Amino acid sequence: MDIFKVLVADDDQNVRDIIRLYFEEQKIELVEATNGVEALEIVEQESPDIILLDVMMPKMDGYETCREIRKKYDIPIIMLTAKGDEIDRILGLELGSDDYVTKPFSPRELVARIKAIFRRMQPRQVNPEEIDKDAYEFEGLKININRREVIVNGEKVDFRPKEFDLLAFMAASPGNVFTRERLLEGVWGYDFIGDNRTVDVHVKKVRAKLANLSINCIHTVWGVGYKFEVETK
Structure with a gap:
């Protein structure tokens, strides 16, 4: 798909x-x-490929809008914010955004980030020699690569795409220590423009989902950085 649709929500x-x-x-x-x-109404009607959300908006701010979108959709979200504080960027990531741009921003940089996200949305052609097996199995945990499913003690656990990719990437090399x-590089790609805290936020989410099931x-x-080793409680 050469032309894609972007929703920008900004007052x-x-x-x-x-x-x-x-963009034209x-x-x-x-x-x-x-x-x-x-923005929520347009998401329902237009099914955009990527969403740009300003943080400070009337009626419903960007954070709340992001939270509502994530209840139903996995559309990539970039937060637009005039705030430069790290806590504001991290809050957006924790609510489910994929990236953030601080105002004032360069339109060229914004387009570069959008195109980078769009490239990562495309199916990756995997060399069969790169795949060790269809699933990684550990005590109480199974990660099915082909089905993109995580099974914990017989129960399926829902993971967002990047959460699954992070878990599967690390599970492929148990005991190895990975820097952020x-x-x-391995999960988001060489062209990712965000910072290392993106990794920390996604690790926190993966841990929380698995910790609930011991x-x-x-x-x-x-x-x-981090390493993958299964421990049951």
Whole structure:
């Protein structure tokens, strides 16, 4: 698919105009919303490929809008924020956003991030020699690669795509220590523009889902990164 649809939700007309003009040059279809409520309606009606959410919007802010979208959809979300504090960026990631851009931003950088996300959405042609097996099995835990399923003690656990990719990537090499940079490269790709905290947020989510079922498998190696070893409680 050469042309894809992006929803931008921002109450600032100037921001939407700048994005629209640059997107037209890049042959990107744009749909617009001025607040979170409108954004939710457009998601239902238009099925955009990627969503840009401003944090500070009337009626429903970007954080709440992101939370509502994540209840039903797995569409990639980029948060647009005038806030530069790390806590604001991390909050967006924890609510389910895939990336963030701080205002004022370069339209060229924004398009680069969108295209990077879009490339990662495409099916990857895998060399059969790269696949050791169809599933990784440990005590109480099975990760089915072909079905993209995680089974814990016989119960299926829902994981978002990047959460699954992170777990499967690490499970392929139990005991190996991965730096955050290596995980970004292996799971998000060479062209990912975000920072290392993206890894930390996704590790936190994976741990929480498995801990609820008494599985502890991603361990912090202080000063280095993380490793995969299954421990049952």
